[in-house]
Amino acid sequence: MTPTGIGLRATLLVGTLALAAVPARATDDGAVKDFLLDNGMEVVVIPDHRAPIVTHMVWYKIGSADEPPGKSGIAHFFEHLMFKATTNHAAGEFDRAVAEIGGSNNAFTSYDYTAFHETVPPSALEEMMGFEADRMRNLILTDDVIKTERDVILEERRSRIDSNPQAVLDEEVDATLWQNQPYRIPVIGWMQEMEQLNRPDAKAFYDAYYRPNNAVLVVAGDVDPDAVKAMAERTYGKVARGPDLRPRIRPVEPEQNTKRTVTLTDARVSVPNFSTQWVVPSYHTARPGEAEALDLLAEILGGDNRSRLYQELVVKQGIASEAGAFFQGTMLDATNFTVYGAPRGDTKLADVEAAVDAEIARIVKDGVSDDELERAKTRYVRSMIFARDKQDDMANMYGSTLATGGNVKDVQEWPDRIRKVTADEVKAVAARYLVLDRSTTGYLLPQQQAGN
């Protein structure tokens, strides 16, 4: 078990791959069931009988964007603290139980949620539920535990962020793109605030958010929904409902009127790169159809090596070693659309950026062809058909959607909504959102190329 802090780019993979897996063969095995326990805990069961394994995930609707001011890092801190001793189990006991049966487990934190998961044989499912239900309320949060794990997350920040120029730049780009919405704050936290996290902070956070009525249980695998329900009632069902939580209404981003840049020049950088971001709506905040259009825009513009950016810059012009685009749709609040590129050989970064901008201008002016749009949609469908070993992606898809304001129906109807997107709609979102005078660009430059 290595707890991991996951930022916007990492969750992207979860989100997109997972969505692509929607009607995978697995779901042919039986309808997805969802229901509430009496204490308010939501349960989603996704039968998948291809192999005798089960993915068990608990998603807490609490992420870094919900943290109190000045307490950045505390959501991710719990990704660690949850592996410590409870009143019923010593620290490490849960991990050992998983390892003994040949399973795997982990956890991750994002802006909108914190999730814990195990993949085990179905016979061990109820034991997992017992462990998870126990640590939901019975953690022993002593000053010693806080201090020890705080040292761990501080070291994690040093090694993952502070010693990595790209990560340092990304943090400051995020805080420049977002000027009010809390996605501006790094998931792992700011050092000077992490250093101050203490036991009262942790206790207050745990008591407020680690409650069945703030959690979603997702079970995907070789299980029977009724049996899962009975097990969930015997384990999670015993945990008392917590106080009602306030709606997750966070500060909203003001309109952006400027072009912003953030430049990090560092001797450790060998190849420069840039990325340009825009604030765009997420699936949760968008007008109907806009988020789907943004997904297809990202796919066509820079989704993979069949995309316009890759084909034009990497293959045809040969000026870029990489170029692409992505849209992070599965967020509770407004999200980001990003394009990026890096030069190949002696090409100047500015020339790569100009070529990326030209592709954006072209799509804004001329839109996409029907044929191109169909192929993009087909790529999604194909990835569904050939989906294999995607049990955890399916669980991720339901979990991340339900933890960011969506429901089971949103997940299931998503492929149909994608199919309905028109070429005009893709052009419209490009024109509406990809405006360079209202963008935020990060530049990572080698020391000697500072003037590039």
Next chain:
Amino acid sequence: MTPTGIGLRATLLVGTLALAAVPARATDDGAVKDFLLDNGMEVVVIPDHRAPIVTHMVWYKIGSADEPPGKSGIAHFFEHLMFKATTNHAAGEFDRAVAEIGGSNNAFTSYDYTAFHETVPPSALEEMMGFEADRMRNLILTDDVIKTERDVILEERRSRIDSNPQAVLDEEVDATLWQNQPYRIPVIGWMQEMEQLNRPDAKAFYDAYYRPNNAVLVVAGDVDPDAVKAMAERTYGKVARGPDLRPRIRPVEPEQNTKRTVTLTDARVSVPNFSTQWVVPSYHTARPGEAEALDLLAEILGGDNRSRLYQELVVKQGIASEAGAFFQGTMLDATNFTVYGAPRGDTKLADVEAAVDAEIARIVKDGVSDDELERAKTRYVRSMIFARDKQDDMANMYGSTLATGGNVKDVQEWPDRIRKVTADEVKAVAARYLVLDRSTTGYLLPQQQAGN
């Protein structure tokens, strides 16, 4: 009475001029007295018998940087609401009372405080205290009052900020310079949050912060301190002490590792300009002597038309229509140091910026001469000697210092601390803080000069 929202640049004038006035002749009239009322209200009396007038100010230690997340603008909202009806006086009655005796009154809001003031004949002082003490606790906050005044502040935002490209740019520069500390949030508030401010928000804010134990009374003028004390006890002394307030500990800025730019291109702009800012310590957060050195650095580099920037760029090279620097020292948390410039005639903005950067590089490398430093100190002293009609500046000086963590002694000893600053100390703060690779620059560009 026209309530005003005052931002960082406006408060600068208050702070600097006021500090310059410290040992003005006025204080020769008698020692400054300060004391606490039983309910915790601090009182400062500055005798000044040059003319039969008195400046009466109440400073609340509550500014925009203390606002709850998502409630930007509520501190400034109270600058307006405080002029509405109370249980004892109809709306407008206070204003009329001031006008009838030939006085003047106003209010202002900043990041760290909100202040209300009247200038009247000494015979009216107790009446003013009565009115101020009344509205400290007896405002009638109905939905109607909230709605009406909210429309006023929304219109104020539209006219002052949204219709002014420089103000729009300044807001986004502030939110780019500050990535965590709440000075990133505009004092007037963000439109989408101001629109949502409601009666429960206002009531909670008023009850938490408009209390005698969160206020500083400053009386400067033709008064006797003992008489002022008796009046204050008869008026403010009747207001019950409120619950203890939590220490004003706000999110702290992380270290900046990047060079950031913010560019607004607008058809309404005729002459471009730029300003570059750095995060630096304030008088309240600095190591001993650093804030004083920053004050003198700003004075020497760009304080007025005898400064290096003005002399070099405007007078000698003739490339700039304006160029200067300022340091906003009177803040509760870390503050900003700013240089700025605008081209003259056909000069390119980039050339002006390069010339400003060259002056910074020169001061970082070679420091300042003893002679230059002495002249800068003398300019302060001279402005003290010739200070006239500065009664309100003196009151501002004490009020702003006391509302940002300082005390009466800090104000009184400030000139001596300035005199002690050495040329090496000025050079040291320039080298430590004015690093271009860790700066934030705003560019205001005319439409046709976008490529400048």
